[in-house]
Amino acid sequence: xxxxxxxxxLVIGAGPAGMTAALVASLExxxxxxxxxxxxxxxxxxxxxxxxxxxxxxQSKAAGxxxxxxKADIYLSGLIGAGTNRVLRxxxxxxxxxxxxYLTAKTDxxxxxxxxxxxxxxxMAGAAISGRAIVPVPFDGRLLGRHFRRVRAPIRExxxxxxxxxxxxxxxxLIGRFKSAANFIYAAKLFAxxxxxxLRYPRGTRLMLGNxxxxxxxYSLCKRDVPILFDTSLKDLVHDGAGVTGAILSSSDGDLxxxxxxxxxxxxxxxxxxxxxxxxFMPKASPIYSLSFAGNEGEGVSAAERAGARLGxxxxxxxxxxxxSIVKRRDGSTGLYPHLAFDRAxxxxxxxxxxxxxxxxxxxxxxxxxxxxxxxxDTAKAIPAWxxxxxxxxxxxxxxxIYPGHSNPGRFVDEGCLVRASTLDELANKIGVxxxxxxxxxxxxxxxxxxxxxxxxxxxxxELNRFNGxxxxxxxxxxxxxxxxxxxxxxxxxxxxxVSTGVLTDADGRALDNDGKVIPGLYxxxxxxxxVMGGSYPGPGTTLGPAVxxxxxAAMRAKxxxx
Ligand SMILES: Cc1cc2nc3c(=O)[nH]c(=O)nc-3n(C[C@H](O)[C@H](O)[C@H](O)COP(=O)(O)OP(=O)(O)OC[C@H]3O[C@@H](n4cnc5c(N)ncnc54)[C@H](O)[C@@H]3O)c2cc1C
Numbered sequence: 001x002x003x004x005x006x007x008x009x010l011v012i013g014a015g016p017a018g019m020t021a022a023l024v025a026s027l028e029x030x031x032x033x034x035x036x037x038x039x040x041x042x043x044x045x046x047x048x049x050x051x052x053x054x055x056x057x058x059q060s061k062a063a064g065x066x067x068x069x070x071k072a073d074i075y076l077s078g079l080i081g082a083g084t085n086r087v088l089r090x091x092x093x094x095x096x097x098x099x100x101x102y103l104t105a106k107t108d109x110x111x112x113x114x115x116x117x118x119x120x121x122x123x124m125a126g127a128a129i130s131g132r133a134i135v136p137v138p139f140d141g142r143l144l145g146r147h148f149r150r151v152r153a154p155i156r157e158x159x160x161x162x163x164x165x166x167x168x169x170x171x172x173x174l175i176g177r178f179k180s181a182a183n184f185i186y187a188a189k190l191f192a193x194x195x196x197x198x199l200r201y202p203r204g205t206r207l208m209l210g211n212x213x214x215x216x217x218x219y220s221l222c223k224r225d226v227p228i229l230f231d232t233s234l235k236d237l238v239h240d241g242a243g244v245t246g247a248i249l250s251s252s253d254g255d256l257x258x259x260x261x262x263x264x265x266x267x268x269x270x271x272x273x274x275x276x277x278x279x280x281f282m283p284k285a286s287p288i289y290s291l292s293f294a295g296n297e298g299e300g301v302s303a304a305e306r307a308g309a310r311l312g313x314x315x316x317x318x319x320x321x322x323x324x325s326i327v328k329r330r331d332g333s334t335g336l337y338p339h340l341a342f343d344r345a346x347x348x349x350x351x352x353x354x355x356x357x358x359x360x361x362x363x364x365x366x367x368x369x370x371x372x373x374x375x376x377x378d379t380a381k382a383i384p385a386w387x388x389x390x391x392x393x394x395x396x397x398x399x400x401x402i403y404p405g406h407s408n409p410g411r412f413v414d415e416g417c418l419v420r421a422s423t424l425d426e427l428a429n430k431i432g433v434x435x436x437x438x439x440x441x442x443x444x445x446x447x448x449x450x451x452x453x454x455x456x457x458x459x460x461x462x463e464l465n466r467f468n469g470x471x472x473x474x475x476x477x478x479x480x481x482x483x484x485x486x487x488x489x490x491x492x493x494x495x496x497x498x499v500s501t502g503v504l505t506d507a508d509g510r511a512l513d514n515d516g517k518v519i520p521g522l523y524x525x526x527x528x529x530x531x532v533m534g535g536s537y538p539g540p541g542t543t544l545g546p547a548v549x550x551x552x553x554a555a556m557r558a559k560x561x562x563x
Contacts, residue, residue, distance in 0.1 A: 006259040007033045009558050010247055011267060012234045012300060015043030015293075016210075017526025017547040018267030019217035020103070024555035026226045027106055030262060034226060035249050037233040037295050041218045042152035043269045044293040044498070044527075045544065048210030049340070051114060051133050052548060053541030054096040058104075060113040065131025069093035074126030075119065080534045088532045091507035092549055099552035100134065107220035109213070110137040119539035120365035122463040129463045133540040136212040138167065141205030142197075144219055150230075151215045152293075153203055157327055157337045157401050163203030164194040165211060175404055213544070232256070234299050237264060237307045243520030244307055262558040263521040265509070267551065270499040270527030271298025281311075281318035281501045284374050285383070289324055289336055289495035292527075300528040304503045308519055309511040311503060316535030318501040320543060321370030323385070323492035325400040328415045336495055337400045339387070340366050345459075345468035347480025348393035350445050351492070354381035356428060356437025358445075361457035362387075363465035363478045367537035370494040384491035386431055388438070390484045397470070399490055409488075419489040427487045442482050452476035498543045500531035509554035523554040 011022040014036035022034040040046075055072030072093055080089075103109040111134040119127040141148045153159070160166055166174060170190060177187035190206075197205045207215050221228065235250040238257070246259040271277035272292030305311055323344075324336040343349060345363035353359050353376055360372035376382035389399060398404040402412055412418035421427035424442055428435035448454045452475030459465060460478035469477030503524035504512045511522040526547040533542055 002256065004257045004259065005033065006261070007031050008260065008262045009033075009265065009555070010035065010258050010260050010263075011265045012247070013037070013043065013267035013269055013526070013528075014041040014218075014228060015267060015269050015526055016045035016213055016217065016544055017528075017551045018265065019214065019221060020548045020551035021265045021267060021523075021525055021555045022226055023107060023109075023217060023220055023224070024102070024552050025558060026221070026224050028555060028559040030555075030559055032226055033229065033258065034221070035229045035232045035234065037231070037268070039230050040150050040152040041228070042211070042214035043296065044291070045210050046152035046214045047155045047291070047293070048544065049540070050136050050208070050210035050213040051117070051541035051544065052100070052111070052135075053133055053539050053545040054100055054549075055093060055128070055132050057097050057111075057113070057132075057134050058101055059111050059134050060131030063113045063115065063131070065113065067128050067131050069096075071126050071128070072132070075124055075128075076126075076538060078124045078126065079121060079536050079538055084534045085532050088507050091553065092532050092546055095553055096545065096549050099549045102552065103548075108223070109216045109220055111135065112137055114540065116467065117540050118462075118464040118467050120367065120464060120537055123461075128539070135209065136216055139207040139212040139215045139219070141201070141207045141215055144215065144222070147218070147222060148201055148205065151207070151211065151218060154209070154211050155335070156329065157335050159203070161194060163198065164190070165204055165206060165208050167208040234268065234303055237303045237522065239307045244522040260521060262561050263523055265523040265525060265551070265554055265558070266300035266304055266503065266528040267524070267526045268300030268528055269293060269296035270502055271301050272296050272496050272499055274298030274302070277301065281499070282496070285319060285321070285370070285494040285496070287493070289493050291322065291324065291336055291338055291495050291497045292499070296527070300524065301502050304511055304522065304524060304528070307522060308513045309503045309522065309524075310514050312501060312530055313504070313534070316500065317371065318499050318535065319494070319496040320367055320498040320500055320537055321494050322366040322497050323369050323373065324495040325490050325492050326417065327401050328417055338366065338495070338497065339400060339492060341468045343397055343399050344369065344387070345465055345478050346393070346397040346470055347449065347473045347476065347478055348397070348482055349387055349389040350441055350482065351385050351387050352433060352438060352441055353385060354433050356434040356439070356441055358441050358456060359385070361454070361459045361465065363459050363468055365464065365537060373494055384493050386433060386489045387492055388427070388442070388482065388487065388489050390482045390487050392484050393480070393482070394488055399488065417490070420486045422485045422487070424487055427489055431489045431491070445479065446481045446483060449476070449479045449481045452479065454479055498527050500533065500535045502528050502530045504530045505550075507553065508557035509550045510557065523558065525551040525554050
C-alpha cells in the first residue's frame with residue numbers, strides 16, 4: 001500500500017452519481033481517483049429502474065415529444081413552490097439535456113426515451129405525460145469480460161430463473177409464451193441467451209434498467225483507465241481551516257491519505273442505513289425498511305458535517321418512498337418487494353387500514369401511497385396497510401412477487417406472506433382489520449367498478465392512474481369488482497428508495513456551511529446532496545436525473561477552479 005497519494009479530484013462512492021462525476025472529470029482532463037467501499041460498483045443505482053427525469057431531453061425531442069424546461073418549471077412551481085431551491089432548480093433544468101448530450105457524445109452511457117411515462121402528479125399544470133423520462137440503452141455485460149463481476153446485481157425478486165433480467169417489453173411475451181408462436185420464439189431466444197451466459201457468468205449478461213446505467217458508466221470508466229480503489233472507504237475529510245484539501249481513505253491494508261488539488265466529491269448514496277440520521281430526518285416510518293443499498297451508512301454526509309457543512313433542509317419529509325411487501329426466499333433470507341407499478345393500479349384491488357377502510361387512491365405514485373400510509377397511521381393504523389383482492393385478480397395481474405398466472409400462489413400462503421380466506425369476514429379476522437369496515441369498503445369498490453367513478457379517492461382519473469391500470473378494462477381501467485373467493489390480502493410497509501435531505505450545496509454541488517458560504521474543495525452529489533426537489537417526487541427519475549446532472553456540474557466546476 002502506498003503511503004499517500006495526490007490527485008486533482010477524489011470521488012467517494014461508485015454509484016451513478018460518483019461514477020458520473022469521475023467520468024466527466026476524467027474526460028475534462030483531471031487526474032481522478034474513485035474510491036468504493038465495497039468490491040462492486042452500482043450501489044442502489046444497480047437495483048433501480050434506471051429512469052432519469054430530464055425535461056426537454058434530446059432523445060424524446062427526436063422521437064417527437066414536445067417539452068421544455070419552462071413547462072417543467074411550471075409543474076415544479078406548483079408542486080414544490082415557485083421560490084424553493086430556485087437557483088438549483090434553474091441549473092438543473094437548464095443543464096439536464098446538456099449533461100446527457102455530453103455523456104452520449106463522449107462515452108458509452110447511452111439513453112432512450114421512455115415515451116409515455118406520466119409525471120406522478122399528472123393532473124397538475126406543466127406535468128408531462130410523455131417524453132420527460134429517459135432510460136439507459138440495454139447493455140451487453142459480456143463487454144466487461146472479467147470485470148462483469150464488479151457490477152452489483154439487481155434485486156433478486158426482479159430476476160427470472162435466479163439471474164435473468166427482464167424489461168417491460170419482455171413481460172408479456174414471457175408470460176404468454178405458450179399463447180403464440182411469436183411469443184414462444186421471443187421467450188426461447190431470451191432463455192437460450194441466458195443459458196449460454198450461465199456457462200460463463202454468475203448471472204445473465206443482458207443488462208437493463210439501473211443495471212445497464214451503472215454498467216455503462218463503469219465500462220466507460222474502464223475504457224478511460226480511471227483508477228478505482230475497491231474495498232476502500234472514506235474515513236474522514238482533511239480540512240486545513242480554509243477548505244477541504246483531501247481525505248483519509250481506509251481499507252484492510254490500512255489508511256491512505258489522499259491530497260486533492262481540486263477537491264473531494266462525496267457520492268456515498270446518503271444515510272438510509274444510519275439510524276441516528278434517520279431519527280433526525282425521517283422519524284415517522286417505523287419499523288425501518290430500506291431499499292437503499294445496505295452500505296449507504298451516511299459516512300459521506302457525516303464527514304461533511306464534521307468539516308463544517310450544513311445538512312438539511314429541516315422542514316421536509318426526507319424519505320422518497322415505496323410500499324414494500326416482505327418476501328421469504330427459499331434460502332431462508334427475506335427480501336423486500338417494491339410495489340412500484342404492476343399491481344396497485346390494476347382493477348380489483350383496494351388498500352385498507354386497520355379499520356378496513358381505504359385511505360388512498362391506490363393508483364397514485366408509490367411515494368404518495370406511502371405518504372398517505374404515514375399520515376393515516378396517526379389516526380388509524382396503516383403501517384402495515386393491506387392490499388386486498390380476489391382470486392381472478394391474483395391470476396390475471398399478480399400481486400407483488402406473485403407474478404400473473406403463477407401456478408402455485410398457495411406456496412406464498414404456506415410461507416406466511418400472503419393471507420387467503422373464503423369470505424371477507426374470515427380475511428378481516430386473519431389480518432386483524434375491522435370486518436364491517438372491510439365489507440363496506442369492498443361493497444363501495446364494487447359499486448364504483450360498475451359506475452366507473454370512485455367517489456372516495458377518484459381512482460382512475462389521472463393519466464398516471466390509467467397508465468398503470470388495465471386499458472382493456474371498462475368503464476374504469478383501475479376499478480374492478482372484488483367478488484370471487486378466495487380473497488387475498490398482502491401486508492405492505494413503507495420503505496425508502498432514497499433520502500432527500502443531505503449536504504446543502506450551491507448549484508455546482510459545492511457544500512455550504514452554516515452561514516451559507518461555499519466550503520472550498522468539498523462537493524456532494526447523488527443522495528449525499530440535499531435534493532433539488534425539496535422532498536417531493538415529481539416523476540420517474542427524480543433522484544437519478546439530479547444525481548447525473550449535479551455530478552456533471554460538480555466535475556465541470558472542479559475543472560474550472562483556479563489552483
Ligand atoms: C427498486 C428501486 C428502483 C429505483 N428506481 C429509480 C429510478 O428509476 N429512477 C430514479 O431516479 N431513482 C430510482 N431509485 C433510486 C436510485 O437508485 C438512488 O436514488 C440512486 O441510486 C442514488 O445514487 P447515488 O450514486 O447517490 O447512490 P448509490 O447508487 O446508492 O451509490 C452509492 C455508492 O457509494 C458507496 N459508498 C457508501 N459509503 C461509502 C464510503 N464510506 N466510502 C466509499 N464508498 C461508499 C456504496 O457502496 C455505493 O456503491 C430506485 C431505487 C430502488 C431501490
